[in-house]
Amino acid sequence: MTQLAPQPSKSGLDRRLLHRARGASVFIGVCAGLGIVRTACVVAGAWLTASLIAGAFAGGRGLDSLAPQLMALAGVLAARALLASVQEAAAHRASAGVKSGLRRQALEQLMRLPSGKRHTGETAALLVRGIDALDDYFARYLPQLVLAVVVPVGVLVVMLVAYPPAALIVLVTLPLIPLFGVLIGLYTRTRAERQWESTSHLAHHFADLVAGLPTLKAFGRASKQVGAIEVTTGAYRRRSMSLLRVAFCSALVLELAASLSVAVVAVTVGVDLVSPHNSGGGMSGEAGLQTALLVLILAPEAYLPLRNAGAHYHASAEGLAAAERVFAILAETPEDAEDRQAAPAPGEPSNPNAAAITAARVMRTPLGRAPTIMFRRTVFAYPGRQPLPELSLTVPAGQTTVLTARSGAGKSTLMAALVGFRRPVSGSIAFDDTELDDLDLAAVRRSIAWLPQRPVLVDGTVAENVRLAVPDGASDPAVAKAIAAAHAPAATRTVAADGSGLSAGEAARVGLARFLLRVDLLDPPVLLLDEPTAHLDGDTEQAVLDSFAPYRDQRTVLIASHRAAVRAIADREVDW
Ligand SMILES: Nc1ncnc2c1ncn2[C@@H]1O[C@H](COP(=O)(O)OP(=O)(O)OP(=O)(O)O)[C@@H](O)[C@H]1O
Structure with missing residues (x-):
């Protein structure tokens, strides 16, 4: 340290x-x-x-x-x-x-x-x-x-x-x-x-x-x-x-x-x-x-x-x-x-492999087309909290898996771990047969589109918020296409960083438009969506899921949701 x-x-x-x-x-x-x-x-x-x-x-x-x-x-x-x-x-x-x-x-x-x-x-x-x-x-x-x-x-x-x-x-x-x-x-x-x-x-x-x-x-x-x-x-x-x-x-x-x-x-x-x-x-x-x-x-x-x-x-x-x-x-x-941020509380297990993992870190190529994701006896812990229960889970390649575990079970934590924002205190995470710790994290992040539960907004217009999806910027037509597919508010509407100016559902759809723009422009093989339709009415939810259907093709998709309409598009449901 x-x-x-x-x-x-x-x-x-x-x-x-x-x-x-x-x-x-x-x-x-x-x-x-x-x-x-x-x-x-x-x-x-x-x-x-x-x-x-x-x-x-x-x-x-x-x-x-x-x-x-x-x-x-x-x-x-x-x-x-x-x-x-x-x-x-x-x-x-x-x-x-x-x-x-x-x-x-x-x-x-x-x-x-x-x-x-x-x-x-x-x-x-x-x-x-x-x-x-x-x-x-x-x-x-x-x-x-x-x-x-x-x-x-x-x-x-x-x-x-x-x-x-x-x-x-x-x-x-x-x-x-x-x-x-x-x-x-x-x-x-x-x-x-x-x-x-x-x-x-x-x-x-x-x-x-x-x-x-x-x-x-x-x-x-x-x-x-x-x-x-x-x-x-x-x-x-x-x-x-x-x-x-x-x-x-x-x-x-x-x-x-x-x-x-x-x-x-x-x-x-x-x-x-x-x-x-x-x-x-x-x-x-x-x-x-x-x-x-x-x-x-x-x-x-x-x-x-x-x-x-x-x-x-x-x-x-x-x-x-x-x-x-x-x-x-x-x-x-x-x-x-x-x-x-994840130091185990006194008495909680620490990750004995951490030093070895760091030493063995090597740069590898980005993830292959639609990888299989595996959590092997993975345990997450937050400071001062009991560790979350051990988790072993396989997300099959090229399929849509919906996580339906109860609230607080660790679905968001698991997604944050896939983009390297959390590290397990024990166990491992692997893409195909390569452990996440052996992959180049920047390349992994480029291979993933992640829609967090509460997308971060910045002061500006809807279009400016959506354009944040890709580091090099995006053309107006590409932004307009993503906004239409997500049924997000008009591109010129103004947004405040605290979300005021938009309803919770509209803010969620701005996040979704940003996610879809990233998928369109970077073609990532892995899609992670955390409660993507939580604030939407039934009709809008269905319209959004229909727009999303072509994006799921040939990709490994992981969605956290309890909604019936989302569960209906799943190839596989997982609860723990
Ligand atoms: N930053 C944090 N600090 C401390 N504890 C946290 C933090 N983030 C999450 N937790 C705890 O970790 C556990 C798992 O949280 P997580 O958000 O991953 O669950 P979830 O399954 O996504 O829940 P939900 O379905 O309600 O979104 C919860 O008990 C939560 O209180």
């Missing part, structure tokens, strides 16, 4: 994030390049400012002789501003690329994993707001982190040449900033995780509440939810404030450490300037003042990027916590997801 627990990045540089993000290494290279130019600008700006002030005050030079230096200083300041905006633009571009890449990978992975117990609201919050929060990491923290390496080194080298005692003080005090930063960061990380938990919980709660609002109103319970929302939002507020508190305190600590260090440098330089013989620094006259000013201007610049990196780390903590969860999804295998 894959480790799903978050793995904190100790360095503040999340390697998995950079590895996953295509173009991130180019971005870091650009940041480093810009950082070197920026360091040169910082040093040049400091040197020009120092020589201007020293020239004017100690050298007594006029505006005419200082004009070239003033022009150069203006040029350096303009270049610095330009660099900052280029860096900002590059950072936002890189961040947008990383975010869309992560979203795409996560969505593709979610499509590959079996539908399970993942909460829609929580997943939506993770993929939208969570990934958006990475902006702070890529657009702010990462560039500062690169600057925090490049700028202090450049500044230290210049200070070492200009005035070694100040360089020594900066060298000794500079590590205090990252040290405090790491200590505070470790503390913040847990809080950021908790904060993200609150965000997910809130999103999940709201999504559930909105979905269930009609039912709550019908039972007069809607107003009671106000209290529950107050509790959830209260927890969210408290955690946000606690995270902000830590962020403010951390900024204060880093600011204090940097200010005290600069003060020590200033005192040393000041003392040396006043009494040059005391330290042997030889700071006197215009040159001495220029050196002193250069050191005083450069000293805060050495600490600034580190302080900024510390501050931006807090802003990026939420994005990093969300990224951990995205990585957990990306690391998940279909077996993990199934374990999560």
Whole structure:
């Protein structure tokens, strides 16, 4: 089983994030390049400012002789501003690329994993707001982190040449900033995780509440939810404030450490300037003042990027916590997801063959024409429930088999297992003589048309809903043919995702039209229909079954139904 627990990045540089993000290494290279130019600008700006002030005050030079230096200083300041905006633009571009890449990978992975117990609201919050929060990491923290390496080194080298005692003080005090930063960061990380938990919980709660609002109103319970929302939002507020508190305190600590260090440098330089013989620094006259000013201007610049990196780390903590969860999804295998959704309750049997089955999985060709389907001593189990009774069943090739077992016996579960959305905890499922676990699941799914008991609808027209049957889309005439055969509502009628706008029978017929379109266009050899006529009146049911008759020919058809009209078309009925 894959480790799903978050793995904190100790360095503040999340390697998995950079590895996953295509173009991130180019971005870091650009940041480093810009950082070197920026360091040169910082040093040049400091040197020009120092020589201007020293020239004017100690050298007594006029505006005419200082004009070239003033022009150069203006040029350096303009270049610095330009660099900052280029860096900002590059950072936002890189961040947008990383975010869309992560979203795409996560969505593709979610499509590959079996539908399970993942909460829609929580997943939506993770993929939208969570990934958006990475902006702070890529657009702010990462560039500062690169600057925090490049700028202090450049500044230290210049200070070492200009005035070694100040360089020594900066060298000794500079590590205090990252040290405090790491200590505070470790503390913040847990809080950021908790904060993200609150965000997910809130999103999940709201999504559930909105979905269930009609039912709550019908039972007069809607107003009671106000209290529950107050509790959830209260927890969210408290955690946000606690995270902000830590962020403010951390900024204060880093600011204090940097200010005290600069003060020590200033005192040393000041003392040396006043009494040059005391330290042997030889700071006197215009040159001495220029050196002193250069050191005083450069000293805060050495600490600034580190302080900024510390501050931006807090802003990026939420994005990093969300990224951990995205990585957990990306690391998940279909077996993990199934374990999560079908883990046997304590005391229930587990599937001892699971590891062997996974290891032996091989890619085979799609199913042959109308295969025989066999369930051999198959047991399904849902978490916290008694396993369903063991089932052995043969669905003969090219025939229509109707399952008439009682409600709750496991008919829908069995169909979901044939398309790989459920795995038995013991026993096996085979198409002809090949076990499902030895077949390529994607190919198996292409060979099956499945009409679930409650077809999923999306916001849009009936035609758009029907067209979802095939990945590559379908022509208007093909959609119209399927709609007519299923006696579904007009193609232009609008449908809401919750089914409102259509009666239950009409929604079922939209699902049926989608199913028939898939059969028409993909010609799958296996058809699974779960209660296809449950909401239809007798006449419509008969008309739908008549339209369906040609599709049954030469295919292995499995239908779950108790309806007499459906049972009448069966070659075989099975009850258990
Ligand atoms: N997601 C789930 N979590 C927990 N238990 C489940 C889940 N889905 C189904 N079950 C349980 O598994 C059993 C079989 O359910 P299933 O829907 O397969 O039965 P069915 O024969 O299709 O029922 P019906 O004829 O009413 O549609 C039931 O007891 C049901 O409560």
